[in-house]
Amino acid sequence: MSDPTIGQKLKRHRKTAKLTQEQLAERAQVSVEIVRKLEQGTRRSARMDTLHALARALGVATTALIGDATEAAARAEPDHRPLSLAGIRRAIAPVRGLDGALLTAPAGDPPTLDTLAGRLRTVDRTYQRNDYATALAELPPLLADVQAAVDVTPDRERPAAYALLARTQHLTGNLLIQLRAGDLAQTALSGALDAARASGDQVVAATVIQGMTWLLMRQGRLAEAAELAVHTADQVEPRFSRATPGQLAAWGWLLVGAAAAYARDNQPGTATDLVDAAQAAAVRIGERAPEPGHLMMVGGFDPGRVQMARVENAAVAGDPGRVLDLAQLVPPGPTPVGSSWQRHRLDVAWAYAQRRQYQESTGVLLELRSLAPAWLRQQRYARDVVETIVDGRRRAMSDEEAELASLVGCPL
Template structure:
């Protein structure tokens, strides 16, 4: 329905309105692609994002196209295509590189997300130094923007672009340590994440809680890990149900426990189909 309305608006527009309509249709396709990735419908997501890129070209707005690329990189990451994801993120980041000497919030936000995608690909490819360098670059962009939502991000970009902020970057630092298999560093970095979520999306907040649960599990604090997961079950049960990462954590807790299964743990196992 969203895509249909955006397409109708574009078809009925001309001149500057058509350019703006193309940007809105690109966003609609990007949102659809994001949802399809969540559902693991990767072929359909790839098609939607390619359509988004085609329409973004018509808009003439390089930042709209670059924001679509951030989602395409996420798709490649989910498919384990780390080298492709990194190369695409860095090439696009080079094309839109902002000037740090003056504030360009939207450009900084999109560029920062591309750096986060490149970092995520590099750490999963076993290159911690490269990943850390890109994460530091993203952090510098986030600090430059601060915690204020750039108005033009809200108008021109999907909500995820406006979610780029220092808190998001700090959460990604924790994630990087988790991917590297370092629970001690992950927990230490988690202490630096402010209690508030800044502008981080609910998906990033929830993923951060899973990272904390994993790190606590690896450190042997199964009770704390269960507490964190139970909090997620209370706040985002539908999201949690579809997370393989969460199911793996609960399975590990069940395997390592030395006490009878608590009601909390039993409810988590039932929700996630763990240990069955």
Template sequence: MSTAGQRVKEVRKRRGLSQRELADASGVSLSSIRKLEQGERETARLETLRKLAHALRVPTMRLAGGPNPEDAGADTVDRWAAVREALVRPPVAPGLDDEPPTVSGIRDSLREAAPLFAHDQYTALAALLPSLLRDAEALGSEGRAVRVRLLQLAGWLMVQTRQFSAAETALERALDDSADRMEGAATVNTLCWLLLRQGELGKAYDLAVKWADETEPRVSRATPAELSTWGWMLLRVSAAAVRNSQPGDAEDALRFATAAAVALGREHAPNNDFLRTFGPTTVKLKAAENAGVIDRPDMVLRIAERVPVFSLKPTSNNRNRHLLDVADAYAKTGEYAEAFGRLEQIRSDSPEWLPNQRYARDVLGRVVRGRRTLTADMRTMADVVGLPL
């Protein structure tokens, strides 16, 4: 847990103030601020913290120590309210003058919306999804396949934006409606990710192992879709294991995933599903992610040298997450300019994705703590990713 002095220092740098400027603005002596930030004093009187907080334009308890909520922010909750409602409410019967929805019409709409999902266009999707979800539900049994796909995508978006209860609702509904093992595995892939983000490592591991066993093909006869599906289950096994201090299991799963990728020979997206793109590059990305989890920034950067990152589309499922891993590795090794450059690259490519990433806040926090002063761009980025003051 950070001390009051560390919190004062972090906020002061975010505001672009020197210790002298903070002393002048707050009326607290320069000597007191220096001692507090250098740890010579573990705390300060509440009145001193209040003066500092007033000058820094933050609540006093931010400096004294307070909660740091991890749930979706109020803006996110408001933006997706209509989507969450559409996921849980029964379909509305069309009026007499309404054209009833059709399977082909919803399928075409979903196809046209594919670029919005692939490029994290959250504002547009929040407006589009409620009516699509309601219409798909109104189709009944004949709309099962398109409804499953829509629920898979909606669940994925809810995980992205940390609305975990809504994500579970969408994904469980999609799994219940799945017609076969492959369709079910596409949903389970995201369910495992949901469990990982919730910290349910044991559940994620058990679910991924179960489905890896159920989808394991005979490699010599496997189709690209089968190899991709099995490979992703193995990557989820590895991700859960490495986070749960099971390094042997993580390495074994990654080795099998590598074998599936080698057999596939290239990146493949079953049925053009960007969420399930799998191949040699994807395995390298996840190997780098695992290295970051075990705090091996040197290994992350070494793997990154072999990843053709600029040939990848800037979506949250591949390049953006990898760039965060690389940024984190640079920050851990003290190369703060390189780390910040990766964050700027992500912001340029996916401006609506970045603010939802707690990982980005962690990385920028390392940069902020490591630098004596912050540039104007760094202070702006801190506001973009919601780094707490």
């Protein structure tokens, strides 16, 4: 027997609360059509922010509303031509024979670890620029070369090789999360964690866990995401007097990830406490000289990123006024971790739209379209904001607004 659907769980909790569909929609500030379609089964999925708003209105954990959405998972995303994932699939799940050898291994000797690290830095910068097509083209051969290097590296250098493999697979997992290829992302991140453990590098391992936390939240597994992030943060909590910037950043990212999960699971007090703790780590990093060679998550943690987390939690709580107030304290971007800045700006666009400041909201979205079109088209959040603008505007859409709606897959 299959698990109850989201709609079935929603209906049960609504009846327990003795609310009509209209009353629930009003409390949650969502369309009554969303409530009706979910309960009728004509709509089998909803954005996490919508489920969170419904959970707040019902006084239950968001996870109490998450049910079977297998039919919804089979539905296509907006009809943009998908980037091919065949090459990256072969790279993260290569075919091996009975003896464990790769069916098709790179010819010749692999490049040196220094050369491979340089290539990884280049791909990381490409990813942070939101050039996903180039990153997808460059990652498969890099993954193959790094794996080949691990296989031939002398024992004394093997930990460094495994750390490089972990970082490469971590970046691959992050990219796949952005492209909503969740199963492939899980494969990449699981491989990254195995390699990180083999390297003995706790900072690398902790940043991989932060990526896994992000993936779990995308999958609606909020309680697991929070538990994983907090448990790992407890394991790696640094002594501030001796900690390196990398150790502080890895710990801080875990706290921010846990806060995001708790906020979405209707536990704002816990989320606030975790962000406050992350702030202390960010301030301490600011007092220390950064280590050279940072990649990905470790290099992008600072007080500005923590302030973005406060803004995000205010958006999750449905408070547009607080979002705009807190956003004034975020330093101007973009930031080294591009997706963090872009997600923050979506929160600002959402807040403007909720306050019927449609021109300001559109301006933020057009800024994002110019900066990161490949990223923006993957964001369901952006589609929801555009739909709010389209539904609320009383005049005809401009050409720019129509192009924006087309980019994010919003029906006109």
